Amino acid sequence: MNRNKKSGIIGIIITVIILVILVVFTNSNVNQVSFVENIFNVLVMPVQNGFTYLKNKISGNDSYFADMDTLKQENEELKQKNSELEQSLRELEIIKAENETLKEYVNLKDKYADYNTIPADVINRDISNYSSTVVINVGTDDGIKEGMTVIADSGLVGHIVSATSNTAKVQTIVDTASAVTSTISTTDDTIVVQGTLDDKTALKATFIPTDAVVLQGDSVETSGIGGIYPKGIHIGTIREVVNTNNITDRYAIVDTAVDFTKLNTVLVITNSVDE
Amino acid sequence: MRDLKKVIAVILLIVSFFIIYFLQSNFFTWFTISKVQPNLFVIFILFVGLFTGKKLGLILGIIFGFYLDVVIGRQIGVSGIMLGIIGLAGEYLDKNFSKESKITIILMIIGSTLIYEIGSYVFSLITLDINIEILSFMKILFIETLYNVIITIIIYPLIQKLGHLLEEIFKTRNILTRYF
Numbered sequence: 001m002n003r004n005k006k007s008g009i010i011g012i013i014i015t016v017i018i019l020v021i022l023v024v025f026t027n028s029n030v031n032q033v034s035f036v037e038n039i040f041n042v043l044v045m046p047v048q049n050g051f052t053y054l055k056n057k058i059s060g061n062d063s064y065f066a067d068m069d070t071l072k073q074e075n076e077e078l079k080q081k082n083s084e085l086e087q088s089l090r091e092l093e094i095i096k097a098e099n100e101t102l103k104e105y106v107n108l109k110d111k112y113a114d115y116n117t118i119p120a121d122v123i124n125r126d127i128s129n130y131s132s133t134v135v136i137n138v139g140t141d142d143g144i145k146e147g148m149t150v151i152a153d154s155g156l157v158g159h160i161v162s163a164t165s166n167t168a169k170v171q172t173i174v175d176t177a178s179a180v181t182s183t184i185s186t187t188d189d190t191i192v193v194q195g196t197l198d199d200k201t202a203l204k205a206t207f208i209p210t211d212a213v214v215l216q217g218d219s220v221e222t223s224g225i226g227g228i229y230p231k232g233i234h235i236g237t238i239r240e241v242v243n244t245n246n247i248t249d250r251y252a253i254v255d256t257a258v259d260f261t262k263l264n265t266v267l268v269i270t271n272s273v274d275e
Numbered sequence: 276m277r278d279l280k281k282v283i284a285v286i287l288l289i290v291s292f293f294i295i296y297f298l299q300s301n302f303f304t305w306f307t308i309s310k311v312q313p314n315l316f317v318i319f320i321l322f323v324g325l326f327t328g329k330k331l332g333l334i335l336g337i338i339f340g341f342y343l344d345v346v347i348g349r350q351i352g353v354s355g356i357m358l359g360i361i362g363l364a365g366e367y368l369d370k371n372f373s374k375e376s377k378i379t380i381i382l383m384i385i386g387s388t389l390i391y392e393i394g395s396y397v398f399s400l401i402t403l404d405i406n407i408e409i410l411s412f413m414k415i416l417f418i419e420t421l422y423n424v425i426i427t428i429i430i431y432p433l434i435q436k437l438g439h440l441l442e443e444i445f446k447t448r449n450i451l452t453r454y455f
Contacts, residue, residue: 011428012432015425016429019308019425022425026307124300126347127304127312128347129311130395131349175349177405194406196411
């Protein structure tokens with residue numbers, strides 16, 4: 001009896017260990033692997049650098065007796081090039097400053113300045129593996145209504161599906177039941193982005209026009225068609241275009257601008273598309 | 276005295292549900308296997324159905340499921356119906372199989388998880404405009420079932436102890452243990 005109890009406890013401990021290993025391994029990402037790689041690098045690199053220095057010293061002995069005049073001439077040329085590069089650098093810095101100013105002009109806050117928004121915090125997340133909804137801490141008492149658009153600093157989050165007096169349920173764009181008509185900002189082609197079961201950080205873009213040129217890195221925005229989402233809200237960028245035998249079936253994977261795993265604060269747009 | 280015990284037991288079950296809900300919506304959102312969470316509610320309702328009988332299993336299954344649907348679900352009623360079915364099935368499983376065997380409990384958990392998730396997914400496919408992703412669904416379902424099994428193995432001694440306490444309160448008849 002005592003032996004059975006003992007082996008039972010051992011079994012539970014082993015199961016817990018297996019579970020922890022499974023969780024750690026399946027959730028580890030490349031950065032963590034790189035961390036281990038970095039440790040090895042720190043240990044190995046000084047030795048490797050020492051050997052490389054020695055090798056260079058030995059193999060470069062013949063150049064030690066190079067002509068002094070040639071070196072002087074080279075030095076002058078390099079000084080000249082250096083001053084030219086310094087000039088270019090100053091010009092680039094001016095361009096960079098201009099670029100920063102332009103970026104500010106197209107900043108998302110400016111972009112969404114036309115909308116009346118209510119800030120809210122995410123207070124509850126979906127507990128299912130098959131859907132993706134969140135609950136926010138504003139409701140009908142704050143003027144929240146069904147169908148209102150929800151955004152975050154970086155882009156579109158979803159829309160309100162139901163509201164109580166002080167909470168509202170938001171169906172996110174990564175939910176499998178969500179489909180948003182959107183446009184590729186560079187070409188203005190209309191596509192439909194839908195949530196998938198595979199990845200809660202990406203969307204599947206379908207109904208891509210056959211003549212559309214879709215490139216990796218293209219930005220995707222809401223089209224304003226459909227009556228729920230206003231036009232021009234950033235959704236994400238195209239990660240990959242998957243070509244199929246039939247061009248009408250091709251689709252693209254869109255990385256969402258919003259990180260739904262770290263979504264804590266949102267803005268609810270209270271004026272409708274037409275207003 | 277017995278009625279008072281029953282009331283206290285039901286209150287404790289409700290408290291347990293909220294503890295499980297807290298774990299599911301916090302701890303298990305990051306303690307995942309390949310980004311897949313377990314479904315503790317299935318384990319809990321099956322446990323209630325097995326040890327307290329179909330009445331309480333069905334009622335608590337429907338109430339808790341309905342609560343989940345209202346608070347965070349996409350459709351009202353799906354979780355209520357599915358958890359109700361599992362609560363109801365608990366007693367039938369108890370009559371036909373032994374709860375004393377770890378293997379039987381694990382098989383019951385596998386069956387209940389599959390029934391709950393497949394039922395919910397089919398219901399979603401019918402009522403919502405979603406794409407059918409059989410492979411992805413099966414992958415998630417497999418990991419979720421495995422996760423539920425691992426949790427069941429870990430908490431099995433607790434299930435047994437608390438289960439027998441509940442059985443003493445709720446089941447008046449002495450049920451002979453039948454081995455699978």
